[in-house]
Amino acid sequence: MNLRHLEYLLAVADTGSFSRAAERCHITQSALSRSIQTLEDDFGARLIDRMGKRNELTPFGQIVASRARRMVLDAVELKRSAQLLQEGYLGVIRIGLGAGPTALLMQPFLRYMACMHPRVQVSLESGPPELQTNRLRERGFDALVVDLRSVTPADDLLIEDLGQMRGGFICRAGHPLAKLNTPITFAHLQRYPLASTSLNPELARLLITRYGPAADPQVAVTLRCNDINSLLHAVHGSDAVFLGLISPAREAIANGSLVELPITPALNEGARFAFVTLADRTEAPAMGIFRQFVAEHLHD
Numbered sequence: 646m647n648l649r650h651l652e653y654l655l656a657v658a659d660t661g662s663f664s665r666a667a668e669r670c671h672i673t674q675s676a677l678s679r680s681i682q683t684l685e686d687d688f689g690a691r692l693i694d695r696m697g698k699r700n701e702l703t704p705f706g707q708i709v710a711s712r713a714r715r716m717v718l719d720a721v722e723l724k725r726s727a728q729l730l731q732e733g734y735l736g737v738i739r740i741g742l743g744a745g746p747t748a749l750l751m752q753p754f755l756r757y758m759a760c761m762h763p764r765v766q767v768s769l770e771s772g773p774p775e776l777q778t779n780r781l782r783e784r785g786f787d788a789l790v791v792d793l794r795s796v797t798p799a800d801d802l803l804i805e806d807l808g809q810m811r812g813g814f815i816c817r818a819g820h821p822l823a824k825l826n827t828p829i830t831f832a833h834l835q836r837y838p839l840a841s842t843s844l845n846p847e848l849a850r851l852l853i854t855r856y857g858p859a860a861d862p863q864v865a866v867t868l869r870c871n872d873i874n875s876l877l878h879a880v881h882g883s884d885a886v887f888l889g890l891i892s893p894a895r896e897a898i899a900n901g902s903l904v905e906l907p908i909t910p911a912l913n914e915g916a917r918f919a920f921v922t923l924a925d926r927t928e929a930p931a932m933g934i935f936r937q938f939v940a941e942h943l944h945d
Contacts (some may be wrong), residue, residue: 646864648716648717648720648849649680650680650681650683650684651684651709651713651716651717652670652717653668653670653672653680653710654680654681654684654692654693654706654710654713654915654943655683655710655713655714655717656669656670656679656766657700658702658706658710661700662680662700663677663700664853667935669696672742677937678725683691684709688705688709688750690703690705691703691705691706691835692705692709693706696711696789697871703938704936715925718784718908718929719925722929724786724824726929734892736765736930736931737765737766737767737787737929737931738765738766738767738787738929738932738935739768739770739785739786739790739929740767740768740770740786740787740788740935741770741771741772741786741788741789741791742770742771742789742790742791743774743791743792743894743918744770744771744787744792744871744872745770745792745810745840745842745873745874745889745937746790746791746869746917746943747872747873748873748890748893748944749890749892749893749943750769750790750938750939750942753938753942754769754942755769757938758934759796761935763935764933765784770786771871771872772871773843774778774789774796775790775795775897777791778796778797778802778921779787780800781870781921781922781923782801782923784917784923784926786927787922787928788920788932788935789919789921790807790918790920790921790939790943791918791919791921792845792897792916792917792919793806793807793916794845794847794848800922800924801923801924801925802920802921802923803899803921804920804921805921806917806919807917807918807919807920807939807943808917808944809915809916810912810916810917810943810944811890811892811910811915811945812888812890812891812915812916813888813905813906813908813912813915814830814887814888814905814906814912815877815880815887815889815891815894815898815904815906816880816882816884816886816887816903816904816906817883817902817903817904818901818902818903818904820837820884820904821885822834822837822886822906823906829906829907829908829909830856830908831856831857831859832911833862834865834886834908835859837884837885837886838867838868838883838884838885839858839865839866839867839868839877839885839886839888840866840867840868840880840885840888841862841866841870841876841885841887841889842869842870842871842873842876842889843869843871843881844862844866848916850912851914852859852865855910856945864868866888868884873889873890873893873895876889877893877894877935878902881897886906890915890916892944892945893903902922905910911915920936
């Protein structure tokens with residue numbers, strides 16, 4: 646058994662055809678058939694059911710193909726890393742980011758890498774955690790930094806808790822709510838547009854428990870997107886109130902253009918972020934740079 650034989654098996658699994666698989670692998674159909682037969686001899690079990698023009702993996706063949714796909718992808722990654730290192734690169738890092746980490750990390754990390762490590766190839770993408778987890782499993786990402794609550798624990802994932810960051814309500818400095826001399830309640834907030842990212846079910850339940858059914862994000866949130874900086878930009882120029890992490894707004898709060906509202910009762914809750922990687926995958930050489938940057942920047 647060797648990687649080439651496994652690649653041929655995956656080609657048959659993907660195409661469902663010996664002839665198309667042979668064309669894809671740039672070999673003759675007879676050579677491909679011999680390769681599959683060698684694999685079956687090695688394993689002592691049939692891998693493919695040949696039913697006329699239809700070719701389907703047997704149950705054991707599906708198990709072999711699943712493991713083989715990871716092995717082949719790892720081999721490709723290893724070859725690429727070796728090539729980049731020989732050429733003087735630290736490597737390539739491809740990171741998926743949740744909404745909060747996007748606001749806190751994307752711009753400063755790109756700037757940092759451009760200045761300090763210009764030869765490292767960096768790709769940062771934001772998106773829904775479910776899709777990003779699939780991309781991670783397909784080797785489209787090297788790691789994720791996302792809301793801990795959005796990741797389903799699994800044997801193939803390493804999930805490192807990065808700790809909690811505080812959440813709250815933010816408005817512009819001249820907002821009517823910022824001038825109130827009485828305790829601010831959620832009822833006061835309902836008079837104005839509420840801006841937020843998509844909130845996980847756990848946080849939604851907490852809001853309802855603390856502030857009542859009117860705080861259900863499906864009803865209460867009128868401005869919703871997963872770009873926190875865009876939401877804060879809207880808050881700067883309107884009477885909208887932002888619900889989310891305080892940290893992305895700390896500079897604006899420090900210079901007085903935004904204000905954190907003292908809501909009663911206090912939210913006392915925020916986001917817990919996680920660093921997620923594949924359990925059976927060797928990290929790219931430059932991942933240490935990113936890990937250090939996250940440790941220094943992803944906090945209140």
